Amino acid sequence: MVSLEELQSRFGEEIREKTFRDNRFIDVSSGVLLDVLSGLKADFGFSMLIDITAIDWLDYEGATDRFSVVYLLLNVETGERLTIRTAVNLPDPQLPSVCALWMSADWLEREVYDMFGISFSDHPDLRRILMPEEFAAFPLRKDYPLKGRGERHNFPVITRSEG
Amino acid sequence: MPLTPVATHGSESKEREYVWTLNFGPQHPATHTTLRLVLTLDGEKVLQAVPYIGYLHSGFEKLGEHLDFNQYVTIADRMNYLSPLANEIAWHHSVEKLLGIELTPRCKYLRTILAELMRLHDHLLNLGTTALDLGGFTAFLYFFQQREHIYDIVELASGQRFHTSYTRVGGVLFDVNTDWVNRVRKFIQNFPPVYEEVNRLLTKNRIFVDRTQGIGYLSREDAINLSATGPVARASGVERDLRRDDPYLAYNELDFDVICSTGGDCYARYLVRMQEMLESLRILEQAIENIPSGPVNIDVDSDMVLPPKPSVYRSIEGLIQHFEMIMPNRSHDVPREEVYAATESPNGELGFYIVGNNESRAWRARTRPPSFIHFAMFPHMIRDHQLSDVVAVLGSLNIIAAELDR
Numbered sequence: 001m002v003s004l005e006e007l008q009s010r011f012g013e014e015i016r017e018k019t020f021r022d023n024r025f026i027d028v029s030s031g032v033l034l035d036v037l038s039g040l041k042a043d044f045g046f047s048m049l050i051d052i053t054a055i056d057w058l059d060y061e062g063a064t065d066r067f068s069v070v071y072l073l074l075n076v077e078t079g080e081r082l083t084i085r086t087a088v089n090l091p092d093p094q095l096p097s098v099c100a101l102w103m104s105a106d107w108l109e110r111e112v113y114d115m116f117g118i119s120f121s122d123h124p125d126l127r128r129i130l131m132p133e134e135f136a137a138f139p140l141r142k143d144y145p146l147k148g149r150g151e152r153h154n155f156p157v158i159t160r161s162e163g
Numbered sequence: 164m165p166l167t168p169v170a171t172h173g174s175e176s177k178e179r180e181y182v183w184t185l186n187f188g189p190q191h192p193a194t195h196t197t198l199r200l201v202l203t204l205d206g207e208k209v210l211q212a213v214p215y216i217g218y219l220h221s222g223f224e225k226l227g228e229h230l231d232f233n234q235y236v237t238i239a240d241r242m243n244y245l246s247p248l249a250n251e252i253a254w255h256h257s258v259e260k261l262l263g264i265e266l267t268p269r270c271k272y273l274r275t276i277l278a279e280l281m282r283l284h285d286h287l288l289n290l291g292t293t294a295l296d297l298g299g300f301t302a303f304l305y306f307f308q309q310r311e312h313i314y315d316i317v318e319l320a321s322g323q324r325f326h327t328s329y330t331r332v333g334g335v336l337f338d339v340n341t342d343w344v345n346r347v348r349k350f351i352q353n354f355p356p357v358y359e360e361v362n363r364l365l366t367k368n369r370i371f372v373d374r375t376q377g378i379g380y381l382s383r384e385d386a387i388n389l390s391a392t393g394p395v396a397r398a399s400g401v402e403r404d405l406r407r408d409d410p411y412l413a414y415n416e417l418d419f420d421v422i423c424s425t426g427g428d429c430y431a432r433y434l435v436r437m438q439e440m441l442e443s444l445r446i447l448e449q450a451i452e453n454i455p456s457g458p459v460n461i462d463v464d465s466d467m468v469l470p471p472k473p474s475v476y477r478s479i480e481g482l483i484q485h486f487e488m489i490m491p492n493r494s495h496d497v498p499r500e501e502v503y504a505a506t507e508s509p510n511g512e513l514g515f516y517i518v519g520n521n522e523s524r525a526w527r528a529r530t531r532p533p534s535f536i537h538f539a540m541f542p543h544m545i546r547d548h549q550l551s552d553v554v555a556v557l558g559s560l561n562i563i564a565a566e567l568d569r
Binding site: 061062079129 | 216217220222224225229260261263385387388389390401403408409498499500501502503505512514516518520526527529531535536538539540543568569
């Protein structure tokens with residue numbers, strides 16, 4: 001198991017750890033995120049990226065940052081899991097892309113961008129993935145209403161002759 | 164949806180004028196659901212495949228933030244609709260981890276049996292339709308008949324054949340009876356002869372083997388790098404199965420093997436799924452004979468589980484308890500924490516990342532969808548294959564668009 005001291009001595013003292021049930025969370029700042037992830041992959045055997053997701057903390061009691069981006073890692077040989085969290089804020093939520101480390105990050109980062117508007121620098125192809133290209137909002141943000149803002153009614157209707 | 168130029172399109176394809184583009188889907192019989200691929204072809208050779216997804220996007224994760232833990236089960240079972248109960252079990256597995264609930268032994272066994280039935284359910288349709296797309300109609304019909312028996316079993320337990328919405332926080336909707344147990348026993352007896360027939364039809368069938376062997380190769384390194392899980396990863400030699408490595412429910416009390424292959428092609432994935440069905444049958448045999456007696460739901464006094472309906476209708480205490488569980492601000496005692504829990508669904512690792520917020524609905528209900536992650540590796544796997552191999556590779560990945568788009 002990776003100890004917190006090892007991580008702190010290598011990636012800086014501001015790394016924090018938290019455990020809930022059997023999940024281990026490592027909080028890092030967005031500046032060292034890429035170093036931490038590539039270090040964990042190369043030297044600690046976390047070879048598989050299970051998932052990338054984000055959380056919008058708007059109006060969550062006690063939250064200090066607007067978004068968290070979460071990377072779930074797995075060590076395929078030992079089965080050890082680690083959750084790396086980092087905070088991003090408006091007006092320009094941006095993180096470095098990890099596509100160079102894991103090919104699967106491509107679509108996962110596109111989904112986070114599509115749903116939360118968090119962009120990833122150096123991503124090879126950062127486009128919307130689930131929502132239509134012309135969609136203007138980011139639907140999983142907390143300030144986006146459940147029923148939408150009328151986009152559905154204003155969808156262009158393509159007739160057979162035009163299509 | 165207007166198409167924007169894709170950065171990954173190579174410039175070389177523009178120079179070669181004989182390269183042509185084929186739009187595959189979103190409504191195509193071999194995609195089975197609404198998938199769309201834009202294929203760049205040189206004759207019949209696929210130079211590039213660009214998937215466009217989102218046609219079935221219905222905001223499941225947004226709904227997860229507005230429905231409570233019991234209500235969201237109706238959404239969860241619409242994700243991978245080949246194995247609805249597997250999604251429900253995965254959802255409530257994560258919720259129960261967040262709430263710190265330990266299930267009763269009977270419920271653990273019951274959910275294990277249902278999860279394995281769902282694995283059969285999923286593999287039966289996947290293998291049947293893969294054979295169907297490759298020209299073998301008979302296997303599909305034989306396998307679909309067995310699915311009907313599983314539908315009947317599920318209906319007897321939950322009252323619903325398809326979208327069962329059967330699990331609840333801390334248990335299930337109704338307990339099962341001996342009639343149900345006998346049905347499962349009968350299914351276990353009747354299944355092997357049908358399986359053998361399909362095995363004889365496909366496994367050494369010259370056409371089927373030629374269409375799948377060496378097609379859609381995925382190496383072990385790529386499988387790990389592309390986050391493959393489940394049968395896709397195991398067919399590429401990644402020895403991981405959450406049932407063994409991270410045991411949940413009753414799996415640590417049951418004896419089964421993890422099926423792996425080093426082939427990495429469509430045929431290997433077919434073989435892994437076929438063998439997994441036999442292992443599921445083995446698990447079913449053990450579990451159905453060893454279901455513990457006792458209550459299926461956890462204790463009502465824990466204020467975590469809905470009280471049984473007779474007590475709601477016939478006593479004031481039951482009615483009050485039910486009311487308290489239904490009111491969003493008075494029900495479960497939810498920690499303000501984040502949790503990720505995963506189960507081995509038929510398709511791979513199906514996990515939910517839930518953020519709790521003192522109320523009985525999630526602040527964030529993220530699904531880790533295996534179909535989404537497996538479809539992302541499709542362009543990588545189809546490159547330089549023939550056009551007719553597209554359906555073979557799609558079938559072997561078992562892409563379910565409802566889970567892909569959520």
